[in-house]
Amino acid sequence: ESTWEHVAQAPPDPIIGVTDAWRADTDPRKLNLGVGAYRTEDGKPFVLQAVREAERQLSADPAENKEYLPISGLPEFCRLSRGLALGPTSVAIQEGRVATVQALSGTGALRVGAEFLSTHLPPAHPRIVYLPNPTWGNHKTIFAKAGFQVREYRYFDPASRGLDFAGMTADLASAPPGSVLLLHACAHNPTGVDPDAEQWGRLLELTREGRLLPFFDMAYQGFASGDVDADAAAVRRFAEAGLELVLAQSFAKNMGLYGERAGALSVVTRSKEVAARVESQLKLVIRPMYSNPPKHGAAIAARVMGDPGLCALWKEELRGMAERIKAMRAALYDALQQRGVAGDWSFVLRQIGMFSFTGLTRPQCEQLVSKWHIHLTLDGRISMAGLSAASAPYLAEAIADVVS
Numbered sequence: 001e002s003t004w005e006h007v008a009q010a011p012p013d014p015i016i017g018v019t020d021a022w023r024a025d026t027d028p029r030k031l032n033l034g035v036g037a038y039r040t041e042d043g044k045p046f047v048l049q050a051v052r053e054a055e056r057q058l059s060a061d062p063a064e065n066k067e068y069l070p071i072s073g074l075p076e077f078c079r080l081s082r083g084l085a086l087g088p089t090s091v092a093i094q095e096g097r098v099a100t101v102q103a104l105s106g107t108g109a110l111r112v113g114a115e116f117l118s119t120h121l122p123p124a125h126p127r128i129v130y131l132p133n134p135t136w137g138n139h140k141t142i143f144a145k146a147g148f149q150v151r152e153y154r155y156f157d158p159a160s161r162g163l164d165f166a167g168m169t170a171d172l173a174s175a176p177p178g179s180v181l182l183l184h185a186c187a188h189n190p191t192g193v194d195p196d197a198e199q200w201g202r203l204l205e206l207t208r209e210g211r212l213l214p215f216f217d218m219a220y221q222g223f224a225s226g227d228v229d230a231d232a233a234a235v236r237r238f239a240e241a242g243l244e245l246v247l248a249q250s251f252a253k254n255m256g257l258y259g260e261r262a263g264a265l266s267v268v269t270r271s272k273e274v275a276a277r278v279e280s281q282l283k284l285v286i287r288p289m290y291s292n293p294p295k296h297g298a299a300i301a302a303r304v305m306g307d308p309g310l311c312a313l314w315k316e317e318l319r320g321m322a323e324r325i326k327a328m329r330a331a332l333y334d335a336l337q338q339r340g341v342a343g344d345w346s347f348v349l350r351q352i353g354m355f356s357f358t359g360l361t362r363p364q365c366e367q368l369v370s371k372w373h374i375h376l377t378l379d380g381r382i383s384m385a386g387l388s389a390a391s392a393p394y395l396a397e398a399i400a401d402v403v404s
């Protein structure tokens, strides 16, 4: 008898499960709208030219080797990452009060950040994190594993398929002081709904008044608008207002480095001395977890960000990805209009980033899968990146059928 006889079968991951079902589907019309990764017009993964060129340079560089990185990662990568997020004129960076460590993409940054907070928040602060409802599924588990009590704030309004700002602010106003407030920096996953500039201003005030600690998850910088600076506006505004904050960055989507696991965790503090102590403690979190991060993805990202030519090429390609996604929103909206599908679908145009939260019910989603071979998560989220000019009308036809 096995030692593990009592071990129960774990449920499959809901998102990875969608891709498995799509792969097993033999219908030629099949579509994968579950995956959170960019696809070309032909439905293929996309390796950016800037990344290919950086890899070519790296492999030709005799100074490159396979030695371990420091515990906190590649210093140049950390420096460039926080610069990308906080901007070229960041006072916090100029004053040296930002602690940054390389992380295993966005997930790893969140996990190390949560662990650090759990250990080092002042003892009198509650270990409570406020997450938007809904949010990226992994957030809950990440913070729960780090010992946080997880609470939700209202976010998505199903009626308008937009932001429930009144609900959001009411929930945050009642959060105990010292609670951690998780905010999606841009391109909220899964809803595609972001606060506007005025609402961000109000959120900043609420954060300050309620003495909440903002933790920005920035998994889509540049992917929302096509412009890395525009997409960082909220984070920069909080930092420039003098707030302390935590920031998780990922290069999975905006540089297409998914499997390379390139990301960063920054803690913006009030002084250089505090930042140095925080960084020393972040290393103590990392060392017993995985010792030090992988080199290749960070080396690529550092080359791309650090070389003016490659950086310009990257930003152009990033804009191209964002533009294609916006074009798919327009194509889907037009096709829905042409079919006269009931209801107001203008939210498809308004929502931002990779995903659209359609409001389709679970039975409707199940029908999309079984009858139309369109694979998606059953919460009604569709990845706009999985659409093409050819498949958008097919999706509209299928939606028209399941909502009728």
Ligand code: PLP
Binding pocket: 036, 104, 105, 106, 107, 108, 136, 184, 189, 217, 219, 249, 250, 251, 252, 258, 263
């Ligand atoms: N945060 C959000 C909101 C995401 O959507 C994702 C990925 O889908 C991540 C974090 C983490 O991604 P990764 O660990 O691949 O960088």
